[in-house]
Amino acid sequence: MASIALKSFIGLRQTTSENKSIVLSKPTTQTHRNFRINASKSSPRVTGRNLRVAVVGGGPAGGAAAETLAKGGVETFLFERKLDNCKPCGGAIPLCMVGEFDLPLDIIDRRVTKMKMISPSNVAVDIGRTLKPHEYIGMVRREVLDAYLRDRATTAGATVINGLFLKMDLPKSTGSPYVLHYSDYNTKTGGAGEKKTVEVDAVIGADGANSRVAKNINAGEYEYAIAFQERIKISDDKMKYYEDLAEMYVGDDVSPDFYGWVFPKCDHVAVGTGTVTHKGDIKKLQIATRLRARDKIEGGTIIRVEAHPIPEHPRPRRVLDRVALVGDAAGYVTKCSGEGIYFAAKSGRMCAEAIVEGSENGKRMVDESDLRKYLEKWDKTYWPTYKVLDVLQKVFYRSNPAREAFVEMCADEYVQKMTFDSYLYKKVVPGNPLDDLKLAVNTIGSLVRANALRKEMEKLSV
Amino acid sequence: MSMAIFSSTPPTQLPTLSPPHIKKTQLFYKPYFSLRSTKKHQYLVPIFASADEGSGVASVTVEDEKASENPVSAGDNLGSNGSPPLAAEAPEPATAEVVESANKFQDPRWVGGTWDLKQFAKDGKTDWDAVIDAEVKRRKWMEDNPQSSSNEDPIAFDTAIIPWWAWIKRFHLPEAELINGRAAMIGFFMAYLVDSLTGVGLVDQMGNFFCKTLLFVAVVGVLLIRKNEDIETIKKLLEETTFYDKQWQATWQEETSSKSEKN
Numbered sequence: 001m002a003s004i005a006l007k008s009f010i011g012l013r014q015t016t017s018e019n020k021s022i023v024l025s026k027p028t029t030q031t032h033r034n035f036r037i038n039a040s041k042s043s044p045r046v047t048g049r050n051l052r053v054a055v056v057g058g059g060p061a062g063g064a065a066a067e068t069l070a071k072g073g074v075e076t077f078l079f080e081r082k083l084d085n086c087k088p089c090g091g092a093i094p095l096c097m098v099g100e101f102d103l104p105l106d107i108i109d110r111r112v113t114k115m116k117m118i119s120p121s122n123v124a125v126d127i128g129r130t131l132k133p134h135e136y137i138g139m140v141r142r143e144v145l146d147a148y149l150r151d152r153a154t155t156a157g158a159t160v161i162n163g164l165f166l167k168m169d170l171p172k173s174t175g176s177p178y179v180l181h182y183s184d185y186n187t188k189t190g191g192a193g194e195k196k197t198v199e200v201d202a203v204i205g206a207d208g209a210n211s212r213v214a215k216n217i218n219a220g221e222y223e224y225a226i227a228f229q230e231r232i233k234i235s236d237d238k239m240k241y242y243e244d245l246a247e248m249y250v251g252d253d254v255s256p257d258f259y260g261w262v263f264p265k266c267d268h269v270a271v272g273t274g275t276v277t278h279k280g281d282i283k284k285l286q287i288a289t290r291l292r293a294r295d296k297i298e299g300g301t302i303i304r305v306e307a308h309p310i311p312e313h314p315r316p317r318r319v320l321d322r323v324a325l326v327g328d329a330a331g332y333v334t335k336c337s338g339e340g341i342y343f344a345a346k347s348g349r350m351c352a353e354a355i356v357e358g359s360e361n362g363k364r365m366v367d368e369s370d371l372r373k374y375l376e377k378w379d380k381t382y383w384p385t386y387k388v389l390d391v392l393q394k395v396f397y398r399s400n401p402a403r404e405a406f407v408e409m410c411a412d413e414y415v416q417k418m419t420f421d422s423y424l425y426k427k428v429v430p431g432n433p434l435d436d437l438k439l440a441v442n443t444i445g446s447l448v449r450a451n452a453l454r455k456e457m458e459k460l461s462v
Numbered sequence: 463m464s465m466a467i468f469s470s471t472p473p474t475q476l477p478t479l480s481p482p483h484i485k486k487t488q489l490f491y492k493p494y495f496s497l498r499s500t501k502k503h504q505y506l507v508p509i510f511a512s513a514d515e516g517s518g519v520a521s522v523t524v525e526d527e528k529a530s531e532n533p534v535s536a537g538d539n540l541g542s543n544g545s546p547p548l549a550a551e552a553p554e555p556a557t558a559e560v561v562e563s564a565n566k567f568q569d570p571r572w573v574g575g576t577w578d579l580k581q582f583a584k585d586g587k588t589d590w591d592a593v594i595d596a597e598v599k600r601r602k603w604m605e606d607n608p609q610s611s612s613n614e615d616p617i618a619f620d621t622a623i624i625p626w627w628a629w630i631k632r633f634h635l636p637e638a639e640l641i642n643g644r645a646a647m648i649g650f651f652m653a654y655l656v657d658s659l660t661g662v663g664l665v666d667q668m669g670n671f672f673c674k675t676l677l678f679v680a681v682v683g684v685l686l687i688r689k690n691e692d693i694e695t696i697k698k699l700l701e702e703t704t705f706y707d708k709q710w711q712a713t714w715q716e717e718t719s720s721k722s723e724k725n
Contacts, residue, residue, distance in 0.1 A: 316712035
């Protein structure tokens with residue numbers, strides 16, 4: 001399954017290079033750029049100093065990028081406007097992130113090993129039987145994770161600047177630096193911050209869904225979902241139920257194109273929902289989500305209400321000259337599950353690695369081709385994951401019958417194993433072909449049955 | 463009105479989810495003859511409905527602590543399970559469901575979170591059509607009245623227990639009859655038309671490649687396009703399959719077009 005998906009992706013790339021008639025929503029100011037492809041080996045040496053790179057945004061993407069850059073001998077500036085920011089977020093990280101980023105286990109508040117999927121007609125299915133004892137989904141607090149990654153970057157040699165990135169002057173000629181304008185909060189001049197500038201050779205935009213770096217390079221827009229969640233403190237005995245269990249509610253009442261959730265946090269639960277197409281109804285959807293979970297969160301107190309955008313697809317432009325976007329700024333959130341933390345950190349790291357390699361540990365200037373190498377590697381590694389999740393979303397979040405079929409399918413052990421394997425390790429693993437065939441037949445059967453029931457339901461309402 | 467409660471988001475505000483709060487936003491207990499008539503229920507409407515904005519009924523609310531009183535008063539108002547009410551929206555006989563307790567779908571055949579197949583027996587065999595009908599009603603009710611999912615009464619009904627031939631008999635066969643009828647009519651008409659225009663008889667048509675292509679197109683058309691809207695739907699589906707790929711490719715489009723400009 002994965003190889004087929006990969007083939008079609010590469011095939012698509014080849015055809016598009018020949019067939020430039022495909023029109024896309026390109027950024028409107030398409031200036032005639034002086035595009036010189038220089039192999040980095042022939043780039044001029046940076047004399048007297050190391051390569052300077054600014055990482056704008058100190059979340060998982062920024063922290064991971066800054067650490068890798070600093071370790072690679074690049075002079076790194078990490079800009080973060082609010083060092084104690086409690087970012088609203090689902091907070092789930094896959095198992096592979098703990099290993100790949102050497103996260104200490106005390107960062108993880110909870111290990112979720114069971115999930116409950118609840119269909120529109122409240123058919124509840126437990127998944128997680130197939131997990132091995134050492135496998136779990138980690139729930140973290142963003143402020144804890146972000147701070148940890150930033151501290152690691154500082155230890156590796158990066159300079160963390162507490163300031164707000166304002167704008168950036170693009171270089172007038174190849175080889176000139178980027179001039180970043182920012183408001184420095186460190187000096188504490190009456191809260192407004194002191195306006196400063198810094199010159200760097202390359203910029204990594206890791207400043208999230210409303211990225212200013214993206215605006216500066218005219219990266220274009222993307223569709224986004226609104227995720228709305230309420231943090232609710234519930235009684236201890238009710239909390240015990242959520243000790244290691246997260247719930248997903250699907251249905252038109254909860255979200256027309258996404259799902260509602262109850263995720264356990266450190267000492268409370270987060271109840272939320274999201275939508276792309278019906279952003280205006282988000283409060284109504286939230287009420288419906290709370291209704292569906294009512295029995296389990298009854299008597300709880302809302303301690304915080306938060307909302308945040310989730311990009312639905314990458315921006316049309318992710319790299320321009322010596323500026324690259326990573327994480328949410330680039331739009332690397334998967335469909336279907338809306339997962340973004342791991343991909344943010346990984347893309348930050350991958351981009352930094354490309355810069356370190358292209359600059360030979362900070363000795364040479366980089367250019368766009370080095371950054372495009374990061375894009376190429378990223379697209380090749382994770383395209384199957386993204387595409388599979390996109391297909392799943394298109395098929396199973398379409399309508400209530402599709403969601404009923406989805407929950408029915410989740411009861412199957414093979415499905416659970418495949419789902420968790422691909423989620424925890426971020427690899428689309430083609431399973432046993434016979435089982436795959438059986439799965440396909442069962443899926444079609446479920447969908448057909450659910451849609452048939454739906455047609456009968458419509459007859460009733462006439 | 464419940465919107466106003468949640469409109470502001472300063473962390474210092476602490477609205478509570480305690481029972482009085484819940485009662486405002488979640489459930490209303492009301493005598494069922496005052497139910498809103500906008501919903502078109504064909505069967506007895508349960509006295510509890512979820513309070514979405516469409517309800518607009520300001521009614522008597524009952525504290526959840528007084529939940530124990532509900533069955534008693536429910537009993538007074540509703541009578542026994544299965545008796546049709548005064549305010550039924552449409553005359554639907556005895557398979558009416560009456561909700562007596564707080565928030566559940568109730569039906570004598572719905573036992574322990576699934577359908578009790580023994581109660582659907584007819585002539586010693588299970589009446590699968592009745593099972594399908596019952597599940598349809600339940601899903602319709604659930605869609606109109608979203609209920610809280612409860613751990614004590616988990617719902618565990620899987621449509622796969624209904625055997626495949628029951629589905630075919632009920633859903634596939636009528637549709638198949640329709641499609642085959644259309645195909646036969648089109649086939650006869652086209653065969654006659656081609657024969658009258660070209661003089662090629664039916665048997666000779668089948669040997670001709672162009673005619674076979676026409677036949678294929680006709681069959682595919684009949685299968686895929688069942689309503690007028692299907693044409694648009696198919697076009698949109700085709701676009702959808704490659705849309706996400708195009709979004710990912712966007713950043714590469716620039717590179718290749720710039721490369722060609724340079725060349």
